[in-house]
Amino acid sequence: MKILVDITLKIGVLDPQGKAIQHALGALGFAGVDGVRQGKVIELDLTETDRAAAETTARAMCEKLLANTVIENYEIRSA
Amino acid sequence: MKILVDITLKIGVLDPQGKAIQHALGALGFAGVDGVRQGKVIELDLTETDRAAAETTARAMCEKLLANTVIENYEIRSA
Incomplete structure (x- = not known):
């Protein structure tokens, strides 16, 4: 099955790409x-x-590899 | 208001980052x-x-800047 994971920077973490956009x-x-x-x-x-x-x-994958939980949040949703 | 835009590679377009993950x-x-x-x-x-x-x-922003519609799909959803 398809699982979608959103990985976003935590509030307060500088986002130069966002600023550029x-x-x-x-x-x-x-x-x-x-x-x-x-x-x-x-x-x-x-x-x-x-x-x-x-x-x-998917949550285990996020914790181990996909997200840097120091600066990023992740959210798992279904496709 | 907050609008979320998902930008994904079209099917058939090579995704080396995905392969690496x-x-x-x-x-x-x-x-x-x-x-x-x-x-x-x-x-x-x-x-x-x-x-x-x-x-x-948001759709206009996608067409003009955010997405490369030759190789990418975009989907707009509400936060």
């Missing part, structure tokens, strides 16, 4: 952009068919 | 990973308060 949007004439943050989305295709088990596996 | 998960002992794709998630904080208008703006 915000600046570029302003230069293109888009007004009213108060903030932009960029994160990652990882789509996992697992052979596991049980949703709860697949999410538990 | 898949390989690393295997090396860490995670079995049953059939595929991994990595994309971006962009969180826009817009002054616009009307949902439909904000999503229309």
